[in-house]
Amino acid sequence: MSEKIYTAGLVVIGDEILSGRTHDKNIAQVASWLQVQGIRLDEVRVVADVQERIVEAVNALRERNDYLFTTGGIGPTHDDITVDAIAAALGVSVVIHPEARAILERYYADKGGINEGRLRMARVPEGAELIPNKKSGAPGIQIGNIYLMAGVPHITAGMLDALTGTLEGGAPLLSETIGGWIPESEVSDLLRETEQAHENCQIGSYPFFRDGKVGSNFVIRSTDADDLQSCVDTLCDGLGTSGFDFTPGGI
Amino acid sequence: MSEKIYTAGLVVIGDEILSGRTHDKNIAQVASWLQVQGIRLDEVRVVADVQERIVEAVNALRERNDYLFTTGGIGPTHDDITVDAIAAALGVSVVIHPEARAILERYYADKGGINEGRLRMARVPEGAELIPNKKSGAPGIQIGNIYLMAGVPHITAGMLDALTGTLEGGAPLLSETIGGWIPESEVSDLLRETEQAHENCQIGSYPFFRDGKVGSNFVIRSTDADDLQSCVDTLCDGLGTSGFDFTPGGI
Numbered sequence: 001m002s003e004k005i006y007t008a009g010l011v012v013i014g015d016e017i018l019s020g021r022t023h024d025k026n027i028a029q030v031a032s033w034l035q036v037q038g039i040r041l042d043e044v045r046v047v048a049d050v051q052e053r054i055v056e057a058v059n060a061l062r063e064r065n066d067y068l069f070t071t072g073g074i075g076p077t078h079d080d081i082t083v084d085a086i087a088a089a090l091g092v093s094v095v096i097h098p099e100a101r102a103i104l105e106r107y108y109a110d111k112g113g114i115n116e117g118r119l120r121m122a123r124v125p126e127g128a129e130l131i132p133n134k135k136s137g138a139p140g141i142q143i144g145n146i147y148l149m150a151g152v153p154h155i156t157a158g159m160l161d162a163l164t165g166t167l168e169g170g171a172p173l174l175s176e177t178i179g180g181w182i183p184e185s186e187v188s189d190l191l192r193e194t195e196q197a198h199e200n201c202q203i204g205s206y207p208f209f210r211d212g213k214v215g216s217n218f219v220i221r222s223t224d225a226d227d228l229q230s231c232v233d234t235l236c237d238g239l240g241t242s243g244f245d246f247t248p249g250g251i
Numbered sequence: 252m253s254e255k256i257y258t259a260g261l262v263v264i265g266d267e268i269l270s271g272r273t274h275d276k277n278i279a280q281v282a283s284w285l286q287v288q289g290i291r292l293d294e295v296r297v298v299a300d301v302q303e304r305i306v307e308a309v310n311a312l313r314e315r316n317d318y319l320f321t322t323g324g325i326g327p328t329h330d331d332i333t334v335d336a337i338a339a340a341l342g343v344s345v346v347i348h349p350e351a352r353a354i355l356e357r358y359y360a361d362k363g364g365i366n367e368g369r370l371r372m373a374r375v376p377e378g379a380e381l382i383p384n385k386k387s388g389a390p391g392i393q394i395g396n397i398y399l400m401a402g403v404p405h406i407t408a409g410m411l412d413a414l415t416g417t418l419e420g421g422a423p424l425l426s427e428t429i430g431g432w433i434p435e436s437e438v439s440d441l442l443r444e445t446e447q448a449h450e451n452c453q454i455g456s457y458p459f460f461r462d463g464k465v466g467s468n469f470v471i472r473s474t475d476a477d478d479l480q481s482c483v484d485t486l487c488d489g490l491g492t493s494g495f496d497f498t499p500g501g502i
Binding site: 012015016017018019022023028030031033041048049057079080111112115116117152154155185188189191206207214 | 263266267268269270271272273274275276278279280281282283284285286291292293294295296297298299300304308326327328329330359362363366367368369371372386387403405406424426434435436437438439440442443446453454455456457458459460465470472
């Protein structure tokens with residue numbers, strides 16, 4: 001089991017998340033997509049629209065991970081400073097990407113044409129490639145192991161779609177969920193002992209409170225299908241022995 | 252305007268967020284609550300259930316902010332390691348808090364009584380105080396400028412409620428929103444120039460795609476009500492002059 005584990009960091013850029021005005025949807029979206037690519041999301045940082053803070057987060061996470069994704073701050077307005085921040089982090093210039101300019105000119109041909117704000121979206125750190133965006137013209141940007149994506153979730157989704165299958169990953173992390181109206185505090189020994197007995201597996205316990213009752217979902221994860229099944233069986237046996245009803249797939 | 256700006260960091264602890272399984276609700280909840288307290292959320296980090304990663308994030312954010320909040324990892328199971336990580340970050344021991352133990356004994360008296368897992372929820376870094384939790388017995392924990400809260404959003408909400416009005420903050424950041432079916436790329440000059448002309452104000456531009464049309468909400472923020480109104484007026488005049496319809500409050 002010395003297979004390489006591929007990891008990614010994510011930097012979410014935007015005052016609107018930190019102010020509570022906008023509920024972030026990109027963390028879950030990027031996390032789920034990475035799982036399918038066999039890449040583990042290692043850390044997320046949400047930072048303000050301030051260049052030095054973006055630079056700090058980007059440099060910390062790009063060095064310790066195989067991939068770094070950013071969302072937000074690549075639009076046409078004055079508060080869109082992600083390209084400048086990434087260029088500063090890498091010590092390269094900002095240039096107009098000719099292909100991005102051509103894409104924007106075509107996209108805006110019947111929408112009033114290109115202007116200074118729209119041309120901002122053709123700016124890239126020198127040496128960057130484009131990530132296609134079928135939804136709104138302005139492309140995402142890839143440079144080195146960094147992927148700059150939009151902040152608007154459905155545009156981010158389109159860019160992730162364009163990247164699907166292009167990033168090297170490892171064995172996907174498999175998971176099974178077992179749920180029930182089980183207070184996690186009554187089975188904490190069972191969970192710990194089961195995890196310890198299955199070294200290639202992790203068990204997460206996710207309690208909830210619903211319809212006036214407490215319950216839990218237990219998520220068992222492993223990159224090995226046999227190990228995963230063995231751990232699930234042990235946990236189900238233990239829950240049954242303790243007198244708990246449970247539902248495969250979770251509740 | 253040399254008034255002190257109070258800031259907070261937030262560390263969201265949990266593999267379930269990084270795997271995409273659970274959509275985080277605590278970032279927006281904590282962010283909105285902090286706004287009302289006159290405290291600015293400066294940065295969020297989402298980290299895995301790994302002690303050294305929690306310690307790193309906590310130490311980085313507690314030193315540069317007035318307050319640090321954590322959510323997640325204070326339950327009864329083996330993957331709940333936040334208390335140990337905070338104690339390690341601070342270089343103190345983990346002890347059983349007698350009042351927390353008494354609370355848990357009362358709470359579980361008619362639910363099977365205390366056990367080893369449940370007693371884990373009475374463990375605190377030495378020197379900590381408790382944050383009341385009316386919903387599920389197990390309290391939150393405060394030590395120095397660090398506030399450890401639950402991961403389950405409605406329990407977090409109860410702990411925030413218990414803390415309301417107890418943290419020193421500054422003047423709350425006021426905001427007004429102006430929205431319309433306006434492509435932000437057509438008003439990027441206006442937004443930049445309006446912000447530059449009102450130095451105590453920030454303007455955020457939040458584009459969206461809805462019902463097949465593009466639009467934007469522009470959020471103007473300031474700690475000064477008069478400056479805010481003046482900036483809103485300038486922006487509305489500019490949008491009107493440019494021939495755009497807009498809606499106070501946003502769309």
